[in-house]
Structure formats: structure tokens, C-alpha cells
Amino acid sequence: MVELAIIGSDMQEVIGCAIAFHLLSSGRIPLWAGVLITIIDTFVFLFLDKYGLRKLEAFFALLIGIMAITFGYEYVTVSPDQGQLLKGMFVPYCEGCGSVQLSQAVGIVGAVIMPHNIYLHSALVKSREVDRSKRKEVREANKYFFIESTIALFLSFLINVFVVAVFAEAFYGRTNQEVYSVCNETGSPYSQMFPMNNETLEVNLYIGGVVLGCFFGPAALYIWAVGILAAGQSSTMTGTYSGQFVMEGFLNLRWSRFARVLLTRSIAIAPTLLVAIFQDVQHLTGMNDFLNVLQSMQLPFALIPILTFTSLPSLMNEFANGLVFKIGGGVVILIVCVINMYFVVVFVTELNSVWLYVLAAFLCMAYLAFVGYLVWLCLIALGVSCLDPTSKRENDTTILIEQRPESDS
Template structure:
């Protein structure tokens, strides 16, 4: 079975749509903070997290190709009482901040949220992969422009990318490394990819066709994540070269001299510069001119808009199994995500709004086991995956990988909670943590032990009506 560019093109689309989640405003903020706090030293963590993400996306795509069902459908059939919560508040916040920057503060945050709500519905019903390609291109051009303008040290960049080290790093850099993993590997993307691959017709009764589809989807995903990785590197490198080690006082002096109306964001002290996607744009404008600020804002807008739309797609492939029209499903899932974002934007200022990203990353981290444990388990079941089930080495390696990623994310949650300095929050977090860990343990037992002989038999029986389910779903979607 040789390689064909024509076939690769035929299978292209789902992987690039999936890769947009690796470029959402939460990732961009993690990138710029990594560069500002640790320079180039954590690029190897970003590379490793992206590779791990690729392996997990491979499992997700294989599940969709082989079974004809996405992960939420399989979970619903195995565990009808379980549910999962998704949120794309970070993406909407990113769009609102971008509109705020582009309008020089004339568009309030709540106004940016309203614009995002409207244009998300409009763009979503275009339903064209080409539009997502355009948004990725905009991100590549805008963040690439910042990269060329700053001209980072290529030697330090390559060293940071391929040499696992962090000389002189402390707790701040360690927390940032954990944050990178948490920002890159997200639960909703595992669910989304397994659904997107169903958009391509594959004869699942033909082993050769299934194998070919798996191959081309993996190639496409690899290319897509390479592009997203390079864009993330652009952001890290810009802030590593230009702002690593800068103090608030130094940045204030430059912003004040440039006549920036936002110099008040940086107090007159010698504390290390703390940046987010809003302050990042302001700092770029102070050091490299207003063009750099507006180009940054356009890139953030593209990132937020594209990620909001993929979040909208993710919301349609959930556990509710609603037999509603597409518009009704989109209206429900977006209302659940966008309404709280709008309320927060109305009653909070720009500082508190951008600071919510850490809290939202914690929520994403808590949801991660409910995606990683099922995807590894289901793709390891011969009764479900037939000849395409994971081998022993991948089961063991994948299991260790899932445990490692979940532990890293739980550490991120612990660091966030302990930084709040509240006894009552400690007590509440402890109680919730016990309940949460018991539930995760139950899920792990149910997946890895409960799906023994009886589970496999049950899955085998349910697989017989898979074709009927697919046909019913396709008829409904059309």
C-alpha cells in the first residue's frame, strides 16, 4: 500500500480542525508566560507535550475510524450514567480581549463576548474546512511576523527544544512546565477528533480500507500538529528573547516613554514581569510599536475565534444523545458555555478576566482522566477494535503515559489551590479531592478491570448493531 498525495488530500481536514485546539488563547498565554519566565528552557516540554498529544489523537482517530462511533457514543453505550462537562470560556475570553485591543479599549469586554457569540454562529454554519485553514494561516502569519521582528537567538532556541534541561530553574519554572502540559493536552479534543474522522466514508468491512484511513489520518494529524507546534514556538521565542528577565519598572519606563495609555498596568517595582495575552500585546506595542500590538491582537482573535468554533463542534458530540436539529443542539451547547462568560465579562475588569485562565486550566485538568482512561481502554479491546486493538507494548506504555499526564495535571491543581491561601478553600478542596479521586478510581477499575470477560461480551453484543446506529445518526445529521 503506497503513498498517495491525492488520498492524503481526501482525508485532510479533521486533523487540522483538531489541531486548532492546540492554538487556543490558553495555549498562547501558556507560551508567552513560558518564554517570559524561563526563556527558551522549556521548549523541550512543549515539544514533548505535543508528541504525547499526537499519540492520544491517534488513538482517538482510530476509535472513530474502526468503530464508526465517536468516544462519547462509546462511553454512553458502556457507561450510560456518566457525563462530562466541557467549557470554551478561554476561547471566548481571548476573542473579547482581542476586540478590546484592536479597538484601543473602545469595545468593552462584554461587547467582545457578544460579537464572538454572533460571529461564531455565522461562521459555524459555513461549515467549511477552508475557513479554519484561513484562521490557522492568519495565526502563522501574525505570530510569525512577531518572531521575525524580534529575531530570537536560533542557537538557544534549538538547545531549548532538543536538550531537556532547565538550568537555574526554580518552583516558578516548574509550575510553568506543568502548565504547558495542562494547556496542550485537553479532554474535549480527544472526544472531538474521534467524531471528526466520521466525516470521511470508510468501508469498515474492508480491513485494507480501514488500515489506509488510519494511516492517512495519522499523517495528516502529524502535519497539522507540526504546524501548531511551530506557531507555539513563535510565541515562546518572541517573549523569551525580548522579555525574559525584564522587571515591571523597566517595562513601565519603556511604555511611559512610548506614550502607551496602558503603562499603569506595570507597577514601579523590581518584580519580574508577569504577562498574559492582554499585557503581552501591550508590551509588544511598547517595545516594537503599535503595529506589533495590532498584529498580535489579530493573531489572538484568530486563535480565539477558531478555538471557539471547534468548541462548538465538540459540544455537538456529547453524552446527551439529543435528537434535536443541529441549530437547536448548537444553541443549547453554546448557551451553556457563553452565558457565564458574558456575565463574567460584564462584572469583572480586564485583569480579573485574563486571570481566569489558570482557573479554567484547572477545570480542564480535572476533566482529563474522563477522556484518557476511556480512550486507552476502548482502543485496547479486541472485541471493539478487532485487529486494530492496541498491542501489549502500547497498552503498558499508554497506561504509564496516561497515569503520568494525570499526575502532572493533578499537581497543577494542587499548586493552584495552595496558592489561594485560604483555610476554608483547603478544607473544601480536600473534601472534593477525596470524592473526585474515588470517582476516578472507580472509573479506572470499571475500565481496566470491570471490562473483563463480561465487559468484552457486552461490548461484542453491542457492536452487532453499530451499523444500524451509524445509519440512524447519518440520517439524522443529514
């Protein structure tokens, strides 16, 4: 399930980069060519990987900085209503929303908290040299890991707020006729994209950049495209590293990073390339919304094991989760599952096919059964750990043995 989330994330990176190249070249690079160009990402990633994890992290921080600056620029340029922004952030409501709006709302959850990135943050502790036999050093390391993860997630949240607020303020309620008139007056080459009618404008990553260029100048369009490109590049690296850790931890497969990137990129490029060749950017954007929802659907398969492992005294000793964290984590997982199921029910009720009803019902039952099975296994693990008084002492010995210097003996 986590590998599916990683492949879905890789497909989003391919879509985003293809749209970015199309915008930056003023349409000279077609979408299918932009998809093929993303193959170069593999070689860029492998080139940086040779210089060590620290250099790669520095480059990743640079990409996040570019995203924050570019999308922040769009946010300042559009100047959304701050009061309404705070209201929407803390008061959940969506008047007159259909399945499309709900799918985007559910997708935001998966976009901000990508399931495979939870494993990535956990696995990065292996790259830090910490003397795990000394409780003080472990406690100090936990504090800085918490700070590091909090900053990373906050920046991700902030960037998503910038994007959603820009779309809401700049595009909500606009008609095709209005956008066509503005683009035509500014001499935009994209004015013919918008039919001259009073229907509400449908916005996506591509059209969003075009409309920003019409209303706020060409600089807004190109800055938007650079931000999308930076987001795509950062997604490549996080997906590759988290996939490596997942394969090693779950399946004991130690593939080279080249093989790892090649596999996921090949799976991601094939369907995306077909859509780019035979369809248009609207279908690419629809695929992107679906992939965001897929990320949200995969969240329980990351949250449940993480909550279980960090609650096991046999693994965590004195650093195991307390009752508050266990209950809080369980409530979060339950909320995510309920949101996912609610979206599926709303989406299915708008369909008019009995076969789709049956298929959706079957998939929902299978999904809930899988989540329930995972919860049951985790509860058993927690119960065994609490009932075994020797597990903690055995784990203490194991930690000390693992920290001994390597020698021939």
C-alpha cells in the same frame, strides 16, 4: 466531565476574542462589549455549517494558517535563543517556581491537548466514506487519519511554542519602569498602564500585546490581536462539533447545532461578562489560566475511555491496540494524573485557610475516586473482551450488516 471541558474552552474563546477586539480598536471597544460581540460567532458558525463539513474544515484550516503566520511573525521578530528553547523543550525544570508558574505549566498540557478535541478527532471518521468491510481500505484510512491528527497536533504544539517563546524572550525579567519608559518614548497610548516602579512586569494576553507594540512597533500589536482572534474563532468550531459528538455518543441527545452553540455560549458568556464588567483584564487572564488547568484536569476522562475502546478486540478486531500502546497509553495517563495532583498540592500548601485545605482535600479525593472508578470499569471491559471468544466473530457480522445498502427489506 467532558462537557465541563468544552464549556471551559468556550469561555477561553470569549476571553480571547474580547481582548482581541479591545486591542484592535485601541481600547475603544471595552472588554464587556467584546464579550457581547462574540455572540456573533454563533451566527457565523451556523452560516458556514450550511455549506457542509468540507467548507467548514477549509475555513478552520484558514484560521490555523492565520494563527501560524501571525504568531510565527512575532516569533521571528522577537528572535528567542534557539539553544535555550530546545533545552526547555527537552529538559523539564523550573527554578524558583511558585504556584502561578506551575499552574501555567500544567495549563500548557491542557491547552495543547484539549480533552474534547480527542473525541473530535475520533468522531470525524464518521464523515469519511470508507468501506469498513474491506480490511485494506480500513488500514489505509487509519494511516491517513493518523497523519491528519499528527499534523493538527503538531501545528497546535508549534503555535504554543511560538507564543511561550515570545513571552519568555520579550518579557522575562523586565520591570514596569523599563516598559513605561519604552512605551512613553514610542508614544504608545498605553504607557500609563505601567506603574513607575522596579517591580517585575506581570504579563498576560492583553499586556503582552501592548508591550510587543511598544518594543517592536504597532504592527506587532495588531498582528498579535489578529492571531488571538483567529484562535478564538477556531476554538468555537472545535468546541461545538466535539460537544455535538459527545452529547450524541454519551447521552443520546441529538440537538441541533444552533441549540448546542446557544447553550454552551450562554453558559460561557454569563460569568465572563460579569468579570469583564465588574473587574479588569487581570482577572480575565487569571480566569484563562484556571481554565487551562481545568482542561488538563479533564484529560484522563478522555484518555482512559479512548485507550480502552481502541484496545477492545470486540470493537477494533485486528486493529486493536497492542501491548506497547496499552502500556504507553497507561503511563501517559498516570503521568497526567500525577502532574495534576502535584499542582493541586503545591497550590494548596501556599494557602493559609484551613477551610480551603479541607475543600481541596475533598475535591482531590473525589477526583481520584472518579478516575479510579473509570479505570476499574475500563479494566473490566478489557477483561471481558479478552475472555469472550465470540465477540470478534459477532462484530465481524455486525460490520458487514451495517455496510449493506439500505433497502425496504
